[in-house]
Amino acid sequence: MIKAVIFDMDGVLIDSEIVYLRHQTNILQKTYPWIKETHLYPLVGMDSKEDKVYLADLLGRDANDPAFLRELHEISCSVEVDYRAIMRIAVPSLLAGLKKDGYRIALASSSPRSNIMQVMAECGIESCFECIVSGEQFARSKPDPEIYFFTMNQIGVQPEECLIVEDSTYGVQAGSAAGAHVAALKDPRFPFDQSQAEFHISSLEEIPQILNILQKEHGR
Numbered sequence: 652m653i654k655a656v657i658f659d660m661d662g663v664l665i666d667s668e669i670v671y672l673r674h675q676t677n678i679l680q681k682t683y684p685w686i687k688e689t690h691l692y693p694l695v696g697m698d699s700k701e702d703k704v705y706l707a708d709l710l711g712r713d714a715n716d717p718a719f720l721r722e723l724h725e726i727s728c729s730v731e732v733d734y735r736a737i738m739r740i741a742v743p744s745l746l747a748g749l750k751k752d753g754y755r756i757a758l759a760s761s762s763p764r765s766n767i768m769q770v771m772a773e774c775g776i777e778s779c780f781e782c783i784v785s786g787e788q789f790a791r792s793k794p795d796p797e798i799y800f801f802t803m804n805q806i807g808v809q810p811e812e813c814l815i816v817e818d819s820t821y822g823v824q825a826g827s828a829a830g831a832h833v834a835a836l837k838d839p840r841f842p843f844d845q846s847q848a849e850f851h852i853s854s855l856e857e858i859p860q861i862l863n864i865l866q867k868e869h870g871r
Contacts, residue, residue: 653813653869656754656814660770662838663816663855664776666738672692672695679710695821698786701792706723742776813831816833816858818837
């Protein structure tokens with residue numbers, strides 16, 4: 652029986668990845684004119700600790716250099732996003748429907764908690780989630796499955812009782828490694844490897860149908 656749905660945030664609930672990448676690309680090109688948007692694709696789904704290491708290696712910088720860390724912080728702080736405007740259109744009705752049907756709903760995102768809570772507040776959906784977990788709580792976030800094990804433990808469900816909704820390569824790998832059912836939201840703009848997902852969807856509106864399939868297969 653499926654009891655819970657756990658969502659990733661960036662790229663799933665909000666169409667933010669392309670916004671962040673284009674902002675980073677535009678700023679970095681001022682100092683590193685050879686940088687292209689495609690160079691930053693591996694950052695999608697990566698937590699805030701590991702993306703600093705990736706960028707340092709890409710740009711030939713020291714990941715522990717205070718000046719470099721300040722540059723990254725300034726880039727992050729300078730992006731202006733209207734999160735409500737980029738929230739997936741199906742999100743409010745989907746979350747309300749899941750809650751009405753008795754599913755436990757949680758969020759497990761690699762993003763910093765401060766950003767997660769800002770998104771939740773601006774989109775007006777914080778109250779829909781029983782549990783909100785940030786990747787910064789762990790030594791390693793996705794593709795390590797710890798974030799999902801922790802989230803499932805927090806809401807008292809087993810992996811086989813969960814549907815995880817992801818998009819990025821790292822997220823899909825984490826959900827699969829956690830032993831849960833995984834639905835991957837397709838995004839042709841990015842070269843994600845979603846091969847480990849059990850389901851592949853084009854819209855969040857397909858989630859109820861997937862849950863119906865799983866409930867028939869496993870009983871409710």
